[in-house]
Structures are given as C-alpha cells and as structure tokens.
Amino acid sequence: MPSSRPSKETAGLILPGVLFRRALGSDYFVLGLCVIYALAVGPFTPGFFTPENAANLLSTALPLLLVALGQMIVLITGGIDLSVTSIIGLCSVTGAMVMNPESGGLGGDMLTVPAGCIAMLLVGMLVGTANGFAVARCRMPPFIVTLATMMGVGGFAVWLTQSKAINQLPPAFNALGGHTGIALAITALAAGCVQVMLNRSVFGRWLYATGHNPRTAHISGVPVGGVLIAAYACSGMLAALASVFYTGQAETGSPVLGQRILLDVIGAVVIGGTSLSGGRGKVLWTIFGVLFLKLIDNTLNLLSLSIFTLTIVKGAVILLAAVLDAWRIRVAGHPA
C-alpha cells in the first residue's frame, strides 16, 4: 500500500516551497525586506549606521506613519483619501493662527498649546467627516470627493493666510514635533488605539466587512454609512495629528505644509500590503511600509543622489511593491 507521506526527495522540494509561501504570506515580509535592504545598502551609505541617522529616520517617519494609518483605515473600507495633504496644510495654519500671539489673542496663556492642538484636531475631523458624509450619504465616488476636498481645502488654506507662513509658535508646541521622544509616545498611543479599534472592537469588524462587500455588510446589519463617515473622520483626525508634528518640526504654520507627501502616504500603505480594493490592512503592515519607504528615502538622500534619480527609484519601488503584493496574494493566498 503506497504511503501518503511524501518521500525524502519530494519533501526536499516541498519544504523550501512551503517556507517560501509562508515567508510571502507572513505579516513580517516587508520587515524582512527592510532588514535585507538595510544590510545590503547600509554598508555603502555613509552615516547610515549612526544613532543620529536612526533618530532622523524616526523623527521623519512618525508623522508619515500617522497619515498612513488614517489612509489605511479608509483603504480598508474600499475608499481612498486624497485630501490628507490639504488637511495637513489647513490644520497647520489653523493651529498657527490660534497660537500666534498676534493673530490668536491667547498671548502666551498656558491654554494656548492645548487650544491650538484641539483646533487642529477638530478641523481635521470636520473635513474628514464632510468627506465621509459625501461618500456615504451622497453616494459619491471617494476619489472625486477627496480630490475636490484636496483642491478646495488647499485653496482655502492659502486664502486664509494669503500664502504667508505663520511663525512665533509656542516652544512647547514646537517640541511636540521637534522632540522625537514625545512624538514617538504620541504616535505609539495613536497606533495602539487604531490597533485595538481594528482588532478588538465591533467597529473594526464592521470596517473590514464594509471593505469586503458593502452590500453584504449592509444586509448583515452593519451601519455602512456610519462606518464610512467614521473612517474618513479618523483619517482626517490622524492627518491633523500629523500636522501637529510637521508644524512643530517646521516651527511654522504653512498652507502648503505636507503638500508633496501624498505619494509617500499611499505608497507606504500599499507597500505594507493594505489592499487598494478594500477589506485588507493591518497596523503592523503600515508600520513596516512606512519604515521601508523612509529607509529608501534616507539611503538615497545620504548617497546624495539627484532629485530625479530619487523620484524615479521611489516610483519604481512603489510599483514593484504593488506587483509583488498582487503576486504574493496569488501565490501565498495572503491572509486578510
């Protein structure tokens, strides 16, 4: 009677295949890519393996991670939020106007920084909620809605300041973005909240269900409209929190702050493995996606490559990640 167990030769072929599939399907696939990339490029990159560079890498990755987490939430529902960059700009000038001693009127009061931060978060949440309302209640395509918001909100921020940057912000506020330890603690808290929301709450399950199939989710009793509005509101609020860091780092409120990071945000989330078609995404994947993108950015900068090379390489890497993602879903049946 023939044995159902594979022979030694067959096992020798199957085992690497299984390991390969497991590696492709693993949550830590992109982290593995980060390690391989760092080990391959690091020795040839002057200053790469230094604590200063690691701190620099971290301080620039944290605000990007916050925006990317918001984008991930929206992508899980099957939508997209192109307006995050404009939300960053509008929140930046709103906070700066509140905290600037000339325009804010709080004049060094101890409530200045909390008032500025709350105003920024409220504005972010408000714009996000408006996006969500247009998508959920008016049934408009997320791409069009958030594209229109990007243009409208961006223009409004420029009009509000007449294109001028606003400085003289309180040092305590600047420290929120400028001090890596504080920024790390806040980002970790925000990422932890998103993690709990996605994995341990009913709302998290509703998000995935809405992304997989909104019609089925609706029939199953998921309040799809409310879930969508909340998802865009979360994205807006996380973009506002990132704006707090970006504004603090620049020590200036600017209507064009963060205007160029949309490619990085979407790129990082997609590299991490979050699906553009919805229903799939994890906090850990997004952390690794941001890390990978910032590693590329950081090494290419340290190598002093020209802006043209840098942009081409980054575009190619994002494309490669999207291709790889499609391939690993096919080969490894990547878990949702």
Add this chain to the structure above:
Amino acid sequence: MKPILFLLTLAIGLSSASCRKSASSATATQGDGTSPADKPLVIGVAFETLQTEYWVAGFEAIRADLKQRGWTMLEAVSDGDTNRQLEQVKNFITRRVDGIILVPKDSKTCLPIIKAANAANIPIVLFNRPADKSEARSVAVVADNFALTKETVTYLVSEAEKSGRKHKAALLIGDLGDINAIGRRDGFDAAIKGKESVIEVVARIPTEWSQEKAQSGIVNALQAHPDISFIFTSSDFLFPSIVSALKGAGKYHKIGTPGHVILGGFDGDATAYQMLKEGYLDATGVQDVYFEAKQCIDAILDLRAGKILPELIRDPGFVIHQGNLEAKSAQMWGAQKR
C-alpha cells in the same frame, strides 16, 4: 505582540540617541584639528526646487565652483517640502559636512533648519533667499531685489514716457511668502510712485511663482483691460506665459513697432536674453548667479575661519536693456546658456 514590543523598544532607544546627537556632532566638527584652508571640504547643497532656469543655473554654478576648488558637493532637492528639507539637512549633518548652502522655501520655515546646523556647529549660508530675523545664525547672499527692480522699472517708465501717452500696466507678483517677491513688488511700486501721469496699474496678478496661475492671470487681465501696454513680471521664468497670452490677444510686437507692449522682468534667464536679442523685451534686472555662488562658498570658508560676516551679502546685479545688450550680455547668466 512580541515584535511590536521589540520595535517599540528599538524606537525608544533611537529617540534617546537623538537627544545626544547635537553634542556629538558639534564635537566631531570642532575637533578635527585641521585648518579650514588646507583640506578639501565637503559641502552640502540643499535647494528647495530646481523648477526654474535660475535655480538650475545657481545649482550648476555652485557645483562648478566647488569642483574647481577640488571640493565635494552633496546635493539634495526637497521639491517644495519644508519638512523634507529639514530631513535632508539633518542627513548632511549626519555625514559631517563642512558647510551647508541652502535655498529655503521661505524665510520662516528655514529657521529650524538653520538652528539644526547651528547646533552641529556647521556654517550655513543661504543662497538668494534670506531668513527672518531670529536667534538662528546664518549668512545670506542675495540680490538687492528692491533696488534692482526699482532701477529696472525706472528704465521701463522712461521708455514709456518717450511715447508721450499714459500706459495701463500689469504687474505679476511672486509668492508673497518669499521675501524676494515682496522686495520686487515694493521696488516696482517705488519706481512708479509719482509717475501716475505715465503709468496706471490696472492689474496686480498674484502668481505664487506658478506659470499656470500667471498664464490665467494675464489672460484675464488682458480681457478686462485690452489696452494694457506695460507689463512687469517679478521673474523671467513667467515670460512664456506672458508671451503666450500676448500672442493670443494679438499684442506681441517688437520694440518700435505699433502696438508694442513694454515688457520688463527680473532674473536674466535664457528666455529673457532671447527676447532681448529678438527685440521684444525692453529690460530685465539680472542677478549675477556666478557672483552669488562664489560669495556663498567664500562665506563658508570665512565662517569656518571664525570671521564675523554681515547677515546679508548683497549681489548688486545690473539692468540689461536694448541700449547695453552687447556690452552686458557676457555677464548675463541666461546668455551663457544659449
């Protein structure tokens, strides 16, 4: 959750390293023991953009000058992103460069960048865009935007006076977050002050240094005021938009022919040179990009040697027009690119 805990621990370790970095960077740059003059230097050059001819010319002028001295140039372009520029300068600091040349996005957002260089004891010189007054220490090499614009527009007004009639004028203003744009706008206003019988400004077009905005602005202005006969742009790189709009309105004529619109600009780029040569452009204020590049590099040397420099080093520039085109074109950077 173990990998998350590992990542968190790693991140906390890295963030605590950031607290020590200022001191270690400063020690490294101060303690090398070599005199500034006797070793090839490494200079970090961080530009906000390379989108216009002027910035490309400046970038190349710095590169050529550094190469001639046998020094190394590390380059970075932030593409208009202030936070990215801060990251790039921190990368320069990590690589222990001997000096930094910076073109910031504006006069305010560059302050943390300058402070980071100050903390690392690395001399920083701003090319063509000065910073706001603050405790951050830097030197800026910059054209006298106000004086040079005033001189250019005064020449244009004198040309307008020769026609013996009143001209309706349009002014294309740059990004008002850029102190250079403000200087040029104020220079224009100072030149036409008291000349109300010759010049009446009917359109002030905010371009935010965008060709698209300039194009739509000038088209709208020409529709609202078809009799505009005097246009000054705060930067030559907007001339293609102006020429296109003038051609569309049937108003693009050579100097001396009926219907010629008096044209003036600022920068001295290749388009302006071509328009001067072909007889369409009346005058432009030329920034001496080679002078500015050399002054930036010399300033880094001086700062490394401990010399006290003024906060602003002025590029006097010059006005080029039909009367001195032959004599001055050799000094015009735009003419060298043709």
